[in-house]
Amino acid sequence: xxxxxxxxxxxxxxxxxxxxxxxxxxxxxxxxxxxxxxxxxxxxxxxxxxxxxxxxxxxxxxxxxxxxxxxxxxxxxxxxxxxxxxxxxxxxxxxxxxxxxxxxxxxxxxxxxxxxxxxxxxxxxxxxxxxxxxxxxxxxxxxxxxxxxxxxxxxxxxxxxxxxxxxxxxxxxxxxxxxxxxxxxxxxxxxxxxxxxxxxxxxxxxxxxxxxxxxxxxxxxxxxxxxxxxxxxxxxxxxxxxxxxxxxxxxxxxxxxxxxxxxxxxxxxxxxxxxxxxxxxxxxxxxxxxxxxxxxxxxxxxxxxxxxxxxxxxxxxxxxxxxxxxxxxxxx
Ligand code: UT7
Numbered sequence: 001x002x003x004x005x006x007x008x009x010x011x012x013x014x015x016x017x018x019x020x021x022x023x024x025x026x027x028x029x030x031x032x033x034x035x036x037x038x039x040x041x042x043x044x045x046x047x048x049x050x051x052x053x054x055x056x057x058x059x060x061x062x063x064x065x066x067x068x069x070x071x072x073x074x075x076x077x078x079x080x081x082x083x084x085x086x087x088x089x090x091x092x093x094x095x096x097x098x099x100x101x102x103x104x105x106x107x108x109x110x111x112x113x114x115x116x117x118x119x120x121x122x123x124x125x126x127x128x129x130x131x132x133x134x135x136x137x138x139x140x141x142x143x144x145x146x147x148x149x150x151x152x153x154x155x156x157x158x159x160x161x162x163x164x165x166x167x168x169x170x171x172x173x174x175x176x177x178x179x180x181x182x183x184x185x186x187x188x189x190x191x192x193x194x195x196x197x198x199x200x201x202x203x204x205x206x207x208x209x210x211x212x213x214x215x216x217x218x219x220x221x222x223x224x225x226x227x228x229x230x231x232x233x234x235x236x237x238x239x240x241x242x243x244x245x246x247x248x249x250x251x252x253x254x255x256x257x258x259x260x261x262x263x264x265x266x267x268x269x270x271x272x273x274x275x276x277x278x279x280x281x282x283x284x285x286x287x288x289x290x291x292x293x294x295x296x297x298x299x300x301x302x303x304x305x306x307x308x309x310x311x312x313x314x315x316x317x318x319x320x321x322x323x324x325x326x327x328x329x330x331x332x
Pocket of ligand 1: 032258262
């Protein structure tokens with residue numbers, strides 16, 4: 001009997017309208033467009049403005065678009081997994097709010113917290129439910145409203161992050177396409193380099209934590225940069241080796257969009273030219289769990305059935321990983 005795999009049968013993204021440019025950041029912190037572009041590759045990022053608007057808005061809009069373009073009835077969805085580090089609230093899960101918002105009344109849903117690798121973790125988990133035959137339609141959404149945890153007085157972090165996300169639909173197939181392999185890693189000893197100090201059970205919110213600006217993402221940029229370059233490059237090379245893939249057989253690298261220099265180092269290690277690397281960091285910045293589905297969405301019209309695609313990410317935790325998939329459909 002042929003193996004059942006999970007294949008992506010549709011992708012859709014969503015970003016808010018407001019564009020925060022490098023020029024506007026120059027008026028907020030001591031930075032400049034040239035520094036940001038040369039050190040990161042980012043020119044602008046999107047910001048979700050307005051009261052009472054959380055990450056669920058991003059997920060709901062992405063999934064509504066996905067359901068429409070794949071002609072899917074929300075009541076046919078079995079499971080929604082949302083990867084995010086900026087949930088609407090500590091509980092309930094943002095995935096629950098998203099499922100309600102899109103009318104997925106027969107599905108259950110939960111969140112995954114794996115920072116920038118969240119989409120890869122969620123994609124791997126969701127695929128298992130399809131491969132085992134337990135579910136027929138699973139939606140994986142990666143979304144973050146990073147502006148809700150960014151200190152716009154801290155030039156080391158506020159220039160990098162943005163808001164946005166995307167969603168994919170997973171369905172079963174017995175063809176030689178879909179999620180082929182996955183390598184996931186985590187190392188909690190990396191927590192000191194990238195974390196949010198307060199607001200969790202270890203240090204609940206107090207007037208003091210607010211005064212100390214401890215409810216924002218803290219990052220020791222250059223340390224994270226070194227770990228990211230080494231691990232994202234290595235895990236991408238490893239998944240190629242494990243699956244006997246040569247550089248010429250890889251159609252696309254889909255890298256987490258944290259820093260153009262990390263992306264270049266990963267592509268170099270894989271022996272892949274820039275024409276095969278998905279890149280949209282210049283317009284969205286780092287949307288954490290949102291970057292990978294946003295890339296797939298932007299490049300969807302260029303993807304062909306059977307394309308070998310390597311997704312790779314590194315982020316807070318530390319978490320990092322790579323997923324190898326064969327694309328499931330030609331441009332529609
Ligand atoms: O997505 C999840 C994981 N995160 C990442 O992968 C991000 C990894 N880290 C990075 O991308 C980079 O480390 C940053 C973009 C955050 C920073 O770039 P860097 O080249 O590592 O800079 P740095 O932190 O080593 O700082 C170099 C200099 C410092 O000045 P001095 O001490 O040399 O005088 C900083 O104060 O650049 C200064 N600097 C800035 N200057 C202008 C830091 N941020 C800025 C800024 N504008 N926005």
